[in-house]
Amino acid sequence: MFPESHTGYSYEDCRATADWLLAQTAVRPVVGIVCGSGLGGLADMLKDQVVFNYRDIPNFPQSTVHGHAGRLVFGTLKGRPCVCMQGRFHLYEGYPIQKITLPMRIFKLLGVETVILTNAAGGLNQDFKVGDIMIIKDHLNMPGFAGNNPLIGPNDERFGVRFPCMSDAYDRELQQLAMDVGIELGYGDFLREGVYCVLGGPSFETIAECRMLHKLGADAVGMSTVHEVIVARHCGMRVFALSLITNRAVMDYDSEEKANHEEVLETGKQRAEQLERMVSTMVTRIGHNNYS
Numbered sequence: 001m002f003p004e005s006h007t008g009y010s011y012e013d014c015r016a017t018a019d020w021l022l023a024q025t026a027v028r029p030v031v032g033i034v035c036g037s038g039l040g041g042l043a044d045m046l047k048d049q050v051v052f053n054y055r056d057i058p059n060f061p062q063s064t065v066h067g068h069a070g071r072l073v074f075g076t077l078k079g080r081p082c083v084c085m086q087g088r089f090h091l092y093e094g095y096p097i098q099k100i101t102l103p104m105r106i107f108k109l110l111g112v113e114t115v116i117l118t119n120a121a122g123g124l125n126q127d128f129k130v131g132d133i134m135i136i137k138d139h140l141n142m143p144g145f146a147g148n149n150p151l152i153g154p155n156d157e158r159f160g161v162r163f164p165c166m167s168d169a170y171d172r173e174l175q176q177l178a179m180d181v182g183i184e185l186g187y188g189d190f191l192r193e194g195v196y197c198v199l200g201g202p203s204f205e206t207i208a209e210c211r212m213l214h215k216l217g218a219d220a221v222g223m224s225t226v227h228e229v230i231v232a233r234h235c236g237m238r239v240f241a242l243s244l245i246t247n248r249a250v251m252d253y254d255s256e257e258k259a260n261h262e263e264v265l266e267t268g269k270q271r272a273e274q275l276e277r278m279v280s281t282m283v284t285r286i287g288h289n290n291y292s
C-alpha cells in the first residue's frame, strides 16, 4: 500500500532504543528538551548527568551541523527528571524525515509528557530584533505542502491516530506560562510571540521568499522544529516551542545584510543565559499532568 521509499522505524525499533537507554540510566524523564543551533548550553543545566553520544545509541542518526553536539543528556533540572537533545537533526542533512523525528517517539517511550523545543530563526516580523525570544503559537509547514510530512507511511495506532489535529499543536497554557515566566524574569522587552515557518534549507531564503513568507503570516523562518512538533503531538505529548531570533531576514534589495550560520551561533551565545533561565524556570513549574 505504501511505496518502498517509506523509511520509518517500527514501534518495536523505537521500543528497543528506549529500552536500551532505560537500562543504562535510572533517570525517568517527564520533560524532554531539544536544543536549537548554538543553544546546546541548555543541556549543561542538568544535574547528575548521564550522557550518551548519538553514535552509541541504536537507530539514532548523527549530528552533522556545527552548533549541534550530538549528545543525549539525562539528568534533573531543579529536581525534575529531564532528557535533553544537545543537537537535533534537519531535513537538509539528508536524513529521511522519519529519521529526524525519531527522537520524539523515543521521548514518548521513555515516559516524557512535555516537550520543550528551541530553535534559531530569522526574524520576518519587522518589529522583531536580533536577540528576541519568540514563543511559537503556530506554524507554517512548507515541506508539508509539498507532501513531506513525518507521518507519511503506515500509521501505528500505538503512537497515535492517522489524522492528528494540529490546531492545538502548541499548548496554550505553556505559552502563557512562558509569557508569565519571561515577564517575571524581566525579559518583557525582548519577549514576543508569533508564527514559525519551516523550510527545507540549507540555503537561506531569497529576498522574494522572505517577503512572501511574511505576507503569508510567518513571523520567523527556520529549518527545523515543525516536523518534531507534528510527531510529538501525534503521540500525545504536550509541546512548547520557542525561537531565538538570531538574525533579521533580509527583506529589502537595498540591504547589505547576509544571513549566515556564524551570526546565528553568535546570537545564541549572547542570549544563552537568559534562555537557560527561562526554560529551567518553566520546567520547575510544569506539573506532571497539570500546570501549576
Ligand SMILES: O=P(O)(O)O[C@H]1O[C@H](CO)[C@@H](O)[C@H]1O
Binding pocket: 035, 036, 037, 038, 065, 088, 090, 118, 119, 120, 121, 201, 222, 223, 224, 225, 260, 261, 264
Ligand atoms: O533550527 P535550528 O536547529 O536551531 O537551526 C537553525 O540554524 C541553522 C541555520 O543557521 C538551521 O539549521 C536552522 O534551522
